[in-house]
Amino acid sequence: MPELPEIEVIRRSLVPIIGQKITSVQKNRADLRYPIPPKLETQLRNKNIIDLRRRSRYLIMDLSNSFSLIWHLGMSGKLFTKDKSYSVKKHDHIVIKLSNQSQLIFNDPRRFGMIDLLKTGELPASRWLANVGVEPLTDQFNAKYLTEVTHKRHAPIKSVLMNNNLIAGVGNIYANESLFYSHIHPQKQSCDLTETEITTLVEAIKQILSRSIELGGSSLKDFIDSLGKKGSNQEHFLIYGRKECSSCASEINKIKQLGRATYVCPTCQKS
DNA sequence: CGGGCGGCCTGGAGGC
DNA sequence: TGCCTCCAGGCCGCCC
Numbered sequence: 001m002p003e004l005p006e007i008e009v010i011r012r013s014l015v016p017i018i019g020q021k022i023t024s025v026q027k028n029r030a031d032l033r034y035p036i037p038p039k040l041e042t043q044l045r046n047k048n049i050i051d052l053r054r055r056s057r058y059l060i061m062d063l064s065n066s067f068s069l070i071w072h073l074g075m076s077g078k079l080f081t082k083d084k085s086y087s088v089k090k091h092d093h094i095v096i097k098l099s100n101q102s103q104l105i106f107n108d109p110r111r112f113g114m115i116d117l118l119k120t121g122e123l124p125a126s127r128w129l130a131n132v133g134v135e136p137l138t139d140q141f142n143a144k145y146l147t148e149v150t151h152k153r154h155a156p157i158k159s160v161l162m163n164n165n166l167i168a169g170v171g172n173i174y175a176n177e178s179l180f181y182s183h184i185h186p187q188k189q190s191c192d193l194t195e196t197e198i199t200t201l202v203e204a205i206k207q208i209l210s211r212s213i214e215l216g217g218s219s220l221k222d223f224i225d226s227l228g229k230k231g232s233n234q235e236h237f238l239i240y241g242r243k244e245c246s247s248c249a250s251e252i253n254k255i256k257q258l259g260r261a262t263y264v265c266p267t268c269q270k271s
Numbered sequence: 272c273g274g275g276c277g278g279c280c281t282g283g284a285g286g287c
Numbered sequence: 288t289g290c291c292t293c294c295a296g297g298c299c300g301c302c303c
Contacts, residue, residue: 002296033279033298057297075297076281091281110280112297155274163274164298171296220296221283259276261295 002073004057004136004169005212005233006223010079011054012213013225014104017081021048021099022063028093032108033074036094037117043067044096044117056132056168060123068120070128074112080105080226104226133166136205141167143199150190150198157193158186158257161205170205172260173218173240178204180239185269186262187255197271211236239263 025041048064061069084101094106134140149166161175179186181204217231238246245265253264
């Protein structure tokens with residue numbers, strides 16, 4: 001489900017649980033995409049949540065015992081808080097009770113998500129984070145960097161944008177939107193991008209991701225933040241899911257790249 | 272070697 | 288109403 005903006009929206013909405021103590025952990029199955037750490041309950045009980053961070057599409061919860069929980073929501077994962085009267089529903093795989101009587105629920109119908117527990121200091125070199133690319137909303141992501149990675153590759157630009165080991169957290173929706181905004185055809189070979197196109201694309205990605213965060217993320221079907229609130233960025237899509245171009249009203253072509261839906265305006269994205 | 276595709280899952284939508 | 292197929296915001300591993 002979620003790309004960088006949606007995870008960031010969840011993180012921000014969860015900030016109030018920082019400082020809470022974990023009083024109990026209920027695990028309703030042994031695995032998601034990967035096994036849930038078997039000793040999760042004993043390692044979490046009576047620990048305080050001291051920080052919540054995001055890296056790429058991973059959400060990181062630092063604990064007072066120098067361990068961190070790292071979560072990935074896959075395609076359909078939701079992480080939300082409820083008061084103590086909430087009763088567990090289908091696909092609620094993990095329930096964490098907090099000292100303020102609220103409960104943190106991890107619900108994931110498709111089970112592409114994952115959760116792991118590691119020493120905080122071992123996170124950066126872990127299998128989850130070791131190969132993750134630059135954060136697109138930092139200064140490390142700039143025209144120089146994008147020129148480097150695009151010019152030494154022979155792949156369509158959309159594949160490069162969606163490669164998490166190069167640029168973290170840009171998925172199918174935001175790759176489509178950024179390329180349309182920049183008037184670049186998604187199948188253009190990345191090494192053929194001009195200097196101007198690179199500069200425009202860097203700015204487009206930053207703006208589109210930032211605006212989506214401000215709007216609470218994109219709720220295509222069922223995305224909600226941790227308080228159950230939907231985002232509104234989907235109302236501002238320029239091309240994703242559209243039949244007509246938002247700019248010139250041409251009929252949008254829907255094609256497939258890497259098995260994913262790609263939307264192209266034949267008029268605005270010629271090059 | 273880098274790039275592309277299948278598979279992992281469930282559920283909703285649409286066709287018949 | 289039901290059955291079938293296709294599709295979905297991601298990612299890993301295998302194959303070429």
